[in-house]
Amino acid sequence: MAQEPISLDRALDSFAEQWSPRIVTAVNDYDVRVAKVEGEHVWHAHDHTDEFFLVLDGELRIALREPSGERTVVLPKGSVFTVPRGVEHKPHAPVPTAILLFEPTGTVTTGDRHDEVPAHVDTTTGHALG
Numbered sequence: 772m773a774q775e776p777i778s779l780d781r782a783l784d785s786f787a788e789q790w791s792p793r794i795v796t797a798v799n800d801y802d803v804r805v806a807k808v809e810g811e812h813v814w815h816a817h818d819h820t821d822e823f824f825l826v827l828d829g830e831l832r833i834a835l836r837e838p839s840g841e842r843t844v845v846l847p848k849g850s851v852f853t854v855p856r857g858v859e860h861k862p863h864a865p866v867p868t869a870i871l872l873f874e875p876t877g878t879v880t881t882g883d884r885h886d887e888v889p890a891h892v893d894t895t896t897g898h899a900l901g
């Protein structure tokens with residue numbers, strides 16, 4: 772497949788749906804995805820993979836249920852964080868936010884186990900760029 776450079780700004784401008792990642796490229800067997808997010812996602816966990824977040828714009832908060840208790844990490848624009856495999860987490864964005872995710876191809880946005888998925892959250896392995 773011929774590869775051309777991809778503008779993340781243009782990729783983000785090409786869709787409006789929240790919590791519905793687009794796959795911008797792949798690295799070996801990992802996807803690079805971008806998503807627009809605002810408000811709450813859903814508690815979920817990925818049993819077989821870590822999940823990498825980079826905040827491109829806005830602010831992402833990720834609630835975590837760890838063995839020592841629950842805490843929330845705050846990621847301003849330009850921050851990265853990796854949720855370890857198996858850890859229940861719930862992303863939340865207090866303002867319109869753009870994120871980049873790096874995770875194995877086929878990883879489902881709502882994980883291998885999750886609370887009831889609200890209507891505004893897309894359960895997907897990522898959509899192709901339009």
Ligand code: NI
Nearest residue numbers: 817822880882
């Ligand atoms: Ni996740």
